[in-house]
Amino acid sequence: MALVRGGERIGDSLVVDRMLGEGAFAEVHRVEHRHLGRLAMKVFKRVTSEAETHDLLGEARLLSTLGHRNVIRLFDVGVLTTAEGRRGYFTMEYVPGGTLERFVAAHRPAVPTDVAAEVTAQIAAGLAVAHGQHPPVLHRDLTPANVLIGYDGAGLRIRISDFGLAVRADPVTRLAGAQGTYAFMAPEVLRHGGYSCAGDVWSVGVLAYVMLTDHLPYDDGTPFAPHRHVRFRRPLLPPSRYNETVDEELDRIVTAALTVDPWQRTPTARELGDALAARRVRAPAPAVTTAEPGPGAQRLVADAYALARTPGGLGRAADLLEEAIGLSPRLAGRHAHTLIRWRRGVVL
Known part of the structure; x- marks a missing residue:
């Protein structure tokens, strides 16, 4: 049963429209704000106090004030009463296009190569703002569910959401504790080595690899537990082994982001974005090979x-x-x- 229901009023300004989705930690609903129009509202399943909610979203609120087009904007944070008790929530801009997860599923077997490269470049651009803080702000949970796909007056526009696990790195070591989703965690994080900017870059590399191949990297098709680092002993197949439209330069960029040794990996989102900008092809993206619209x-x-x-x-x-x-x-x-x-x- 959902924590809030369609038609329910939240405070003086919000009315719940419908649920957009849910995960292990939260539900996301579309809501109508009296002055701002349609927004998305995330209601936490386990965070119960306003102080905890503010703490959880401290870095996300900081990043949203920077106004970068590839970072989701947050509007408000609060606590509401649900059938399960008091729960923290926040409101953010509503992106009708949905998540990268749905985008990938709709394009199977692969997102067109230049579209995937553009999505990756925009993720890197938004993440570079976080990595550029002093000390860096690390996302620590970049997954297809936390990247939103939309359009604006300039065309395709990506927003990174769910900075709820974001944290500032230690100003000396530039590391932070491990969080996030196993399948997108860097090898050193799985070995309890801590998160760094390079750990976030790994996660972006996984997103790019999945878009281009519909496979996780270092997966040879045999069963494996994603939290076990033994899989990284396998050689990484370049994306072009699965998808012949991937060019040599994009192969190099993606595999550099997925280098097992973090000291040899592309170190920051800005450098990843610079590499993609240098590679960018002006030709139109390949034709999309998805099913007819339902x-x-x-x-x-x-x-x-x-x-x-x-x-x-x-x-x-x-x-x-x-x-x-x-x-x-x-x-x-x-x-x-x-x-x-x-x-x-x-x-x-």
Whole structure:
């Protein structure tokens, strides 16, 4: 049973619309703010006091004030009463396109190579802001569920979310304690060596590898426990072994981010982003090979175009169209330019 329900009012300004998803630690709901419009609200399953919630989100609030386009914006933090008792929550910007997890699933067997490279570059750009703090702020839980896919007036736009595990590194050692998800943890973290900027880079490398291959790195197809570091004794197959559209330079960039020895790995998100910028290809991305849009996505498109013709409906229309593309990326080829125009406030 969900902690909050559709139609429920939270304080003076929020009304719950519907659940967007949940994980082990929290539920995410779409809510309507009286002044700000649609937002996303994360309700923690185990954090019960406002002080704990503020502590958990301290670094996330810091990063959100920097205003980087690839870091999710947070708006408010508080505590609400649920059927399970008092629970902490925070509100953040709503991204209709959904998570990278859904994006990858919709593109199987692989995200188009240049699209995957652009997504990776934007993740690196947002993470570089955190790594550039003094001392660095480490995310420690970069997974496909914590990266959001959307569009704005400039095109595809990625936001890193869930800085809830983020923490400042020790100013001397530049390390932090281990947290996060086993399959995306660097080898040295699994060996209790602590997190560093290079540990976050490893996680970005795993995301890129999964987008390009639909496999985890250092996985030869035999069963393994993701928390056991014995798997890192296997040679890393470059992404091009699974996906012939991956070029030699992108192979090199991704494998450098996945070097087992952290001292030999790409050390920071900024350097990873610089390498991807140098490699960037201006040619259009390859054609998307996803399934035909389902009836749900097609219905959202129809509703979006109808809403765009109503006074004041353009923002909501753009949200619906972005949600449809999130469900079926093949629609991007037909409607992405329209969505970008709508985000700019232009209707033709």
